[in-house]
Amino acid sequence: MTDKSVDVLLVGAGAMSTTLGTLLKQLDPSLSVLIVERLNSVAQESTDGWNNAGTGHAAYCELNYTAEMEDGQVNIEKATAINAAFEVSLQFWSYLVEQKLLPEPHNFINPVPHQSLVWGEKNVTFLRNRYETLKNHHLFAEMEYTEDPEVITQWMPLIMKDRQDIPPCAATRIAHGTDVNFGALARYMAQYLQEQEQSEIRFNSHVNRLEQQADKSWNVSVQSQGKTEVINAKFVFLGAGGGALPLLQKSGIPESHGYAGFPVSGQWLICEKPEVVEQHYAKVYGAAPIGAPPMSVPHLDTRIIDGKKALLFGPFAGFTTKFLKKGSIFDMPFSVRSDNIKPMLSVAKNNMDLTRYLISEVLQSKRSRVDSLREFYPQARDEDWRIGYAGQRVQIIKKDGKLGGKLEFGTEAIVSADGSLAALLGASPGASTTVNTIVNILERSFPEQVKTPEWQDKIKTMIPSYGESLIDDADLLRKVRSRTLQTLELDYESYARQQG
Numbered sequence: 005m006t007d008k009s010v011d012v013l014l015v016g017a018g019a020m021s022t023t024l025g026t027l028l029k030q031l032d033p034s035l036s037v038l039i040v041e042r043l044n045s046v047a048q049e050s051t052d053g054w055n056n057a058g059t060g061h062a063a064y065c066e067l068n069y070t071a072e073m074e075d076g077q078v079n080i081e082k083a084t085a086i087n088a089a090f091e092v093s094l095q096f097w098s099y100l101v102e103q104k105l106l107p108e109p110h111n112f113i114n115p116v117p118h119q120s121l122v123w124g125e126k127n128v129t130f131l132r133n134r135y136e137t138l139k140n141h142h143l144f145a146e147m148e149y150t151e152d153p154e155v156i157t158q159w160m161p162l163i164m165k166d167r168q169d170i171p172p173c174a175a176t177r178i179a180h181g182t183d184v185n186f187g188a189l190a191r192y193m194a195q196y197l198q199e200q201e202q203s204e205i206r207f208n209s210h211v212n213r214l215e216q217q218a219d220k221s222w223n224v225s226v227q228s229q230g231k232t233e234v235i236n237a238k239f240v241f242l243g244a245g246g247g248a249l250p251l252l253q254k255s256g257i258p259e260s261h262g263y264a265g266f267p268v269s270g271q272w273l274i275c276e277k278p279e280v281v282e283q284h285y286a287k288v289y290g291a292a293p294i295g296a297p298p299m300s301v302p303h304l305d306t307r308i309i310d311g312k313k314a315l316l317f318g319p320f321a322g323f324t325t326k327f328l329k330k331g332s333i334f335d336m337p338f339s340v341r342s343d344n345i346k347p348m349l350s351v352a353k354n355n356m357d358l359t360r361y362l363i364s365e366v367l368q369s370k371r372s373r374v375d376s377l378r379e380f381y382p383q384a385r386d387e388d389w390r391i392g393y394a395g396q397r398v399q400i401i402k403k404d405g406k407l408g409g410k411l412e413f414g415t416e417a418i419v420s421a422d423g424s425l426a427a428l429l430g431a432s433p434g435a436s437t438t439v440n441t442i443v444n445i446l447e448r449s450f451p452e453q454v455k456t457p458e459w460q461d462k463i464k465t466m467i468p469s470y471g472e473s474l475i476d477d478a479d480l481l482r483k484v485r486s487r488t489l490q491t492l493e494l495d496y497e498s499y500a501r502q503q504g
């Protein structure tokens with residue numbers, strides 16, 4: 005016996021479910037959609053503006069997306085894939101703005117130049133090679149490069165101010181980089197969903213069981229205020245962030261076997277003092293310290309959250325056994341299964357450097373964190389900065405033929421063979437590439453509908469580059485980018501003029 009039936013049940017009200025819900029309602033308004041969220045409002049976990057770095061990841065400034073190969077060449081494959089995927093998000097958001105389903109863009113996205121900065125001969129050589137390789141690709145044609153400290157001072161005055169005996173240094177810059185308030189974006193999409201017929205969000209409701217039925221649909225048990233309701237859904241999406249892994253395991257689908265999670269917590273240093281904040285307008289990414297995982301690359305970022313500017317420095321990583329910020333310390337122990345114990349042990353054995361790094365990060369005092377900041381911004385004063393707690397990142401542990409198990413820092417969509425259940429694991433590049441990830445899930449879970457002319461036309465209207473390659477087609481990219489920069493008001497030079 006079930007209490008309710010829906011076409012689509014989305015677990016979690018973060019960036020992923022709200023995007024999937026919005027896309028589906030645009031494609032087929034007759035679908036009944038239910039979002040079930042354990043907390044009392046939208047986007048309180050990783051998606052909230054203060055819980056992530058808000059970088060519109062496009063591989064402009066993040067050096068970890070361009071690996072240096074043994075021969076010194078720089079591999080830009082991952083960078084082009086991430087950049088093209090971010091362009092898909094920009095197109096969808098532009099469509100929503102044009103349709104007035106999202107408000108004026110500055111409420112959720114703002115132009116903030118993306119810059120990389122490195123010190124020392126070796127790093128300078130790497131950045132120069134990276135720039136030389138990237139600038140020849142149309143996706144990165146607007147990238148600027150300099151080794152001149154005076155130009156770097158113009159680009160990032162706060163960081164260069166009063167430095168003596170400057171060692172060799174280099175920087176790159178893309179003026180139309182972005183800061184995104186993913187929390188605001190998810191809330192706007194949730195509001196749109198709540199206004200649609202046959203579309204509902206239930207808060208304070210925890211999904212704790214799901215069982216597939218003979219007709220391939222799912223019976224999902226939802227606990228709320230001590231009562232359990234069973235909801236039948238033709239399609240279930242586990243957009244539960246860190247909570248997706250335990251639910252995926254409970255689904256019992258064969259595709260879930262061998263997966264485990266490695267939670268990494270995070271802290272920021274935050275400054276809201278206008279006299280400091282006004283001296284920096286960029287996201288400046290450095291190189292990761294040796295032995296540090298890619299997600300802990302230090303960066304000093306301008307953030308614009310709910311109309312207010314702030315500076316964020318970090319993240320400082322740490323270890324906890326919680327899969328969600330508001331989760332339980334039993335999350336990780338309870339996720340151990342006979343099918344994932346081997347990959348987990350193998351990752352523990354082969355990643356001692358990471359464990360040591362996380363422990364050393366956890367043990368840092370606020371003072372030593374501000375000391376790390378002073379390597380970026382030498383004049384930083386302890387009293388201007390406070391500690392903020394970031395969301396949880398649950399990195400993926402999966403089976404590996406050679407090693408037994410491996411740790412991955414990306415995002416992975418797991419879809420059951422019959423397409424009736426999909427889950428999203430992992431954290432990076434995260435919310436920036438949501439739309440591309442969700443469209444891939446639609447193709448696997450709604451293959452017949454996606455092939456119809458109606459869905460094809462609608463997807464092309466929402467994402468004009470759909471079905472074509474922004475990586476291969478320079479003309480298409482030019483067209484797409486000029487529209488998104490204009491619609492989303494991301495032209496930095498005119499933005500800077502407006503701001504005076």
Ligand SMILES: Cc1cc2nc3c(=O)[nH]c(=O)nc-3n(C[C@H](O)[C@H](O)[C@H](O)COP(=O)(O)OP(=O)(O)OC[C@H]3O[C@@H](n4cnc5c(N)ncnc54)[C@H](O)[C@@H]3O)c2cc1C
Nearest residue numbers: 016018019020042049051056057059211245247434435436
């Ligand atoms: C420190 C940090 C920095 C980051 N920086 C960036 C960045 O700069 N750029 C970027 O693009 N991405 C970044 N990310 C990643 C990005 O924040 C995430 O990829 C994105 O927010 C994930 O969205 P989500 O909807 O999957 O998960 P979440 O936002 O975590 O939402 C999941 C929701 O599911 C709910 N839930 C969980 N379990 C259940 C259950 N059993 N029943 C009901 N509800 C449940 C939770 O309460 C939560 O509301 C960062 C993440 C972190 C942690």
